[in-house]
Amino acid sequence: MNEKTARIGVVTLLIALFAGAAGGIGFFTLGYADATAYLGNDPAACANCHVMQGHLDAWVKSSHGKVATCNDCHAPPGGIDKYYCKARNGFFHSLAFTTGEFPDNLQSTDYNHGVTERACRHCHTEVAHDLGTPVSGASRVEDLSCIHCHATVGHDR
Amino acid sequence: TSIFERKQEARVPFARVVEIDDDTADPAEWGKNFPQHYDDYLKTADMEQTLYGGSEAIPNMPSDADPRNVVSKSKLGTIPQLKRMWAGYAFARDFREERGHAYMLTDQVYTERQKVGQPGTCINCHASTYVAMKRLGNGDLHAGFDALNAMPYSEAKTHLDGPVGCIDCHDAGTMRLRVTRPAFIDAIAAVKKLEGIEDYDVNTMATRAEMRTYVCGQCHVEYYFKGEKKTLTYPWNKGLTVDAAWDYYEEAGFKDWTHAETGAPMLKAQHPEFELWSQGIHARSGVTCADCHMPYKRVGGMKVSNHHVRSPLLAPNNACGNCHKYDDEELVARAESIQTRHRHLVDRALDALVELIDDIAAAAENGVAEEKLVAARGWQRRASFYVDYVEAENSSGFHAPQEAARILGESIDYSRRGQLALR
Amino acid sequence: TSIFERKQEARVPFARVVEIDDDTADPAEWGKNFPQHYDDYLKTADMEQTLYGGSEAIPNMPSDADPRNVVSKSKLGTIPQLKRMWAGYAFARDFREERGHAYMLTDQVYTERQKVGQPGTCINCHASTYVAMKRLGNGDLHAGFDALNAMPYSEAKTHLDGPVGCIDCHDAGTMRLRVTRPAFIDAIAAVKKLEGIEDYDVNTMATRAEMRTYVCGQCHVEYYFKGEKKTLTYPWNKGLTVDAAWDYYEEAGFKDWTHAETGAPMLKAQHPEFELWSQGIHARSGVTCADCHMPYKRVGGMKVSNHHVRSPLLAPNNACGNCHKYDDEELVARAESIQTRHRHLVDRALDALVELIDDIAAAAENGVAEEKLVAARGWQRRASFYVDYVEAENSSGFHAPQEAARILGESIDYSRRGQLALR
Ligand SMILES: [Ca+2]
Numbered sequence A: 001m002n003e004k005t006a007r008i009g010v011v012t013l014l015i016a017l018f019a020g021a022a023g024g025i026g027f028f029t030l031g032y033a034d035a036t037a038y039l040g041n042d043p044a045a046c047a048n049c050h051v052m053q054g055h056l057d058a059w060v061k062s063s064h065g066k067v068a069t070c071n072d073c074h075a076p077p078g079g080i081d082k083y084y085c086k087a088r089n090g091f092f093h094s095l096a097f098t099t100g101e102f103p104d105n106l107q108s109t110d111y112n113h114g115v116t117e118r119a120c121r122h123c124h125t126e127v128a129h130d131l132g133t134p135v136s137g138a139s140r141v142e143d144l145s146c147i148h149c150h151a152t153v154g155h156d157r
Numbered sequence B, C: 001t002s003i004f005e006r007k008q009e010a011r012v013p014f015a016r017v018v019e020i021d022d023d024t025a026d027p028a029e030w031g032k033n034f035p036q037h038y039d040d041y042l043k044t045a046d047m048e049q050t051l052y053g054g055s056e057a058i059p060n061m062p063s064d065a066d067p068r069n070v071v072s073k074s075k076l077g078t079i080p081q082l083k084r085m086w087a088g089y090a091f092a093r094d095f096r097e098e099r100g101h102a103y104m105l106t107d108q109v110y111t112e113r114q115k116v117g118q119p120g121t122c123i124n125c126h127a128s129t130y131v132a133m134k135r136l137g138n139g140d141l142h143a144g145f146d147a148l149n150a151m152p153y154s155e156a157k158t159h160l161d162g163p164v165g166c167i168d169c170h171d172a173g174t175m176r177l178r179v180t181r182p183a184f185i186d187a188i189a190a191v192k193k194l195e196g197i198e199d200y201d202v203n204t205m206a207t208r209a210e211m212r213t214y215v216c217g218q219c220h221v222e223y224y225f226k227g228e229k230k231t232l233t234y235p236w237n238k239g240l241t242v243d244a245a246w247d248y249y250e251e252a253g254f255k256d257w258t259h260a261e262t263g264a265p266m267l268k269a270q271h272p273e274f275e276l277w278s279q280g281i282h283a284r285s286g287v288t289c290a291d292c293h294m295p296y297k298r299v300g301g302m303k304v305s306n307h308h309v310r311s312p313l314l315a316p317n318n319a320c321g322n323c324h325k326y327d328d329e330e331l332v333a334r335a336e337s338i339q340t341r342h343r344h345l346v347d348r349a350l351d352a353l354v355e356l357i358d359d360i361a362a363a364a365e366n367g368v369a370e371e372k373l374v375a376a377r378g379w380q381r382r383a384s385f386y387v388d389y390v391e392a393e394n395s396s397g398f399h400a401p402q403e404a405a406r407i408l409g410e411s412i413d414y415s416r417r418g419q420l421a422l423r
């Protein structure tokens, strides 16, 4: 199904909402679901939604518990990307949370998978640099997925 | 429900509206304190099939002999070799795909297998026996257990009135899991003894994680009726493998029946889910029955163990998704690829066994020497027990794929060697 | 060490001190640019054994015929049934546990199996053939490949001087992985065709992750020499299963040799690591050969793929630890429990095969009807290929435990049916 394209649509609408337009379900949801939590970087804010408590608990014990917050891995480092991501996730997750339309065991979307993959490389440039085979004028540059081997670094699943 | 309510639910797990104690057998009473769990528990009456499991509802014309209007599919029809394997035994009359807990008592009462006159022992695993056993034993569980086993089934069932209930797995005061089946209590102690643990008392020494498997191991195991007192017994004092069970029965010189076509002294294997699971990688990784068959589910803001005990493939995200990050389709496909490979090998093993049965019958006709017949019957007994062991196991190999295939490989070897013994 | 130092180290290894191009065969040259990788690569000369793998150094008295002073253990000694299985074939003379890449050329040159006069084809997987093939084909790889296959081994080896080198797996300009073996390039295209992909060109269409397996699949596969030109060929155009390979050979009416004791037209299976891996859960999960056999290791602040290609059980933490959070002991124990169960079943299958061989030989003696002998030989051909397929596979079942056990179960059935065909 084309749920993806559907999402894009909603996202633009959402950006508009953030741009100032208030009221309607959008507002209600964001208000009560603390989706605004997405704007901050406090991990506890993520766990505000109990569906995320397990991740928080695991994160505290993880090798990154002291060095990376949720958003360090689940949101781009900065700029418009960062706000687009937070708006997008904030909206969909709040919506899902309100409607209850989401699986008990969460699975990251391709979009967020990419966000996280880039996050690893952002902090581990030196390692990522070793891993990207030293290409010089190669037709196709491709990297290995960090998550393929390190799925548990943020929070054992 | 609004997010506000959800946040509330999270804080109100259960409220005790009625008092339940160690004599409250009726799940409906417990259900007043735990409505969610009771509702799910009642759902075990649903019938939904998967590629190899679950159960399919088949209409049944109610009669006085069998008032059920719905039954599950007969395996005697779908797996033709079974009738030959069990020739002369009650199973050749009626053997169906098992279904939810809600049916355990009625299915047992009305199976054709009752026609042969069964002992009360049967009921241990088909009803909420805890309170009844205490009553029959005047407070002594083991005494009540012996009493129940000694009765004819027809009498035993008058002491019971429903399928496995809350009290069979839970302590009424604390809701902690506890084992109530004497047969399991004794058998698991024998297993722990092999590991060097003396006087093992499962209810005080097992970890919470272990209990999430043991409560199921009370019934989902291979068993037999021991001696005159028909004591329900699990053949584990040499270990939990099929080989250990085989050695146990050989030593005990036990037989379930005599094969009608060959005269071989046979053994019947039944649902060794606990034993096969124990040989797999999931068990080694500490994954319990409840993890997959009673996975947590979100109810509003609360997480509860789903008491709608059933095939995990009917809710893959809940059952597997916590540990395997794949979508439902892929999770089911992984299980089915293991099961399909397994079913093909089971078929091969059953064909070999049927050919052995044909050969022995023919050889007897043609007056082949007795010692050859005796040898061949010995092979039949073993080949049959091994293939039946994984065929009766209900995960179609999933609980331990390599071990199940190993057992089938040996069964094939035994059947063929039986045929060769007749040369 | 500070992040600063780490960043320095990180850049060093890729500083190009010498120019290497598509004609630089000598690994020592590449080693000047990548000293760390070269050092590890040289370590494949180490010999260390595991319970079922690795390799054990056995002293050998050097002679003109065989100047090696160290060889690995002979499997003909440790698995007695092999001599019978291969009666009449060169493998019955000499078959050893395989060891590191450093030995691939010398072990091939000095194996007793050379006594029968082998074709140049052999050398495809035992030396750094890329540059030599280009030279022989005046720039055309396939032409050079044909030329090499057409020569006698004695001549072919004069064109080569070392084991698999950097250039056989890497593009000199970009260091990207690439496949250099024509046999694999053609065979993998046939496999992709079955998946509906036309004109598959592995070097431009495979993902980087796939290449981490394909570079190994160039050699760790079942193969045969096709036709007069002795073209190295992988029997994959019906698929990657043992059944697909069997169908392929049946259709081609191919045989490797005639069994000395029974006269059966036989097939020899060799190291189908790639094929068996493809049937396992690791392959399904995208886990590549390099993930386990060339895991990343830390060198200062830098991560490099460990080019000391060897048994992962010699470095379980790096090879398995990221995906399975257990200590070394537990990781090894998990692999060994799969392997031990596997070895027992292999033993059972080999015993059955040897008994079939005995029976056919005896039957021929006693003048049993020819059509019965023909039938029995047919069963021997199949039983032998199936058991040899998993016995020759070097992971002792680990790469796909259930599939390997399934294959053994069928092999047992075929051997026994061969014996029965003689009745
Ligand atoms: Ca069922």
Ligand SMILES: [Ca+2]
Binding pocket: C053, C054, C055, C097, C098, C099
């Ligand atoms: Ca080896």
